[in-house]
Amino acid sequence: GPKVLQIPSHQIIDMGQMVTLNCDPVSNHLYFYWYKQILGQQMEFLVNFYNGKVMEKSKLFKDQFSVERPDGSYFTLKIQPTALEDSAVYFCASSWDIANSDYTFGSGTRLLVI
């Protein structure tokens, strides 16, 4: 079936540097999401995005985080500056709408901040 692609699959970065996680959502999907999963723990909602705007963000979505989807290309999550506690797996998801809630998840980007 249709897939959500996440690039890169792994990223190691020095604390304080900027990182951009890229998500190529399913082509006709309109809603986009980022979730964070610390190793061995639950998936936690970060943010969702529709029509060029953030719909809702959680308390985990710190001021250092930002999302955008310029010109219908990748849906990106940028962290600037990174902190050690940002080390986690970040999953992107997309859906056609909200009412039917059919989500497609990517395979995740494993981010390690050192």
Add this chain to the structure above:
Amino acid sequence: GEQVEQRPPHLSVREGDSAVITCTYTDPNSYYFFWYKQEPGASLQLLMKVFSSTEINEGQGFTVLLNKKDKRLSLNLTAAHPGDSAAYFCAVSDSNTGKLTFGDGTVLTVKP
């Protein structure tokens, strides 16, 4: 906001035994309920999506039960096999924003 509690955090069963994982949620207006399977290092695999109007769904080797009165969702693997060993997560969606609230997960180990 919605809170989802999942039990047990770890579950070990013998091949052929049943395994039951349960979630409770708080928002009575929650409408969609999900069970996902996650193998180590992999993404989420959707097992089943349940609507509020449906109480029992049967999949391949498992049953999902939704009890709206008790705000309880359960996954029953009827005859577990080693390939079922993974982490399992329940999730509840917000019908206004599409946000998923996940349970803490259950690590299931099925021993031969």
